[in-house]
């Protein structure tokens with residue numbers, strides 16, 4: 001085997017490695033984008049379910065505000081309503 005053959009072989013292997021590296025980089029990029037999508041989806045679901053829990057607790061007739069949390073309410077409470085309102089969602093059903 002001549003030196004030229006050795007260099008050709010190394011060059012060929014290097015090309016193959018570079019090609020594999022490019023494929024891996026592309027694959028990592030896809031996985032990172034998918035991971036970011038899943039994290040955002042999880043975050044949205046957690047925020048959504050927390051809000052739904054508070055909303056239904058309020059609709060069942062309990063305070064969700066810091067001052068009276070968990071106590072039964074006789075009428076609408078402005079603190080509770082502002083909390084629900086600031087969640088950026090619709091107001092409770094009975095309003």
Ligand SMILES: [Zn+2]
Pocket residue numbers: 063064065068077078079080
């Ligand atoms: Zn309240």
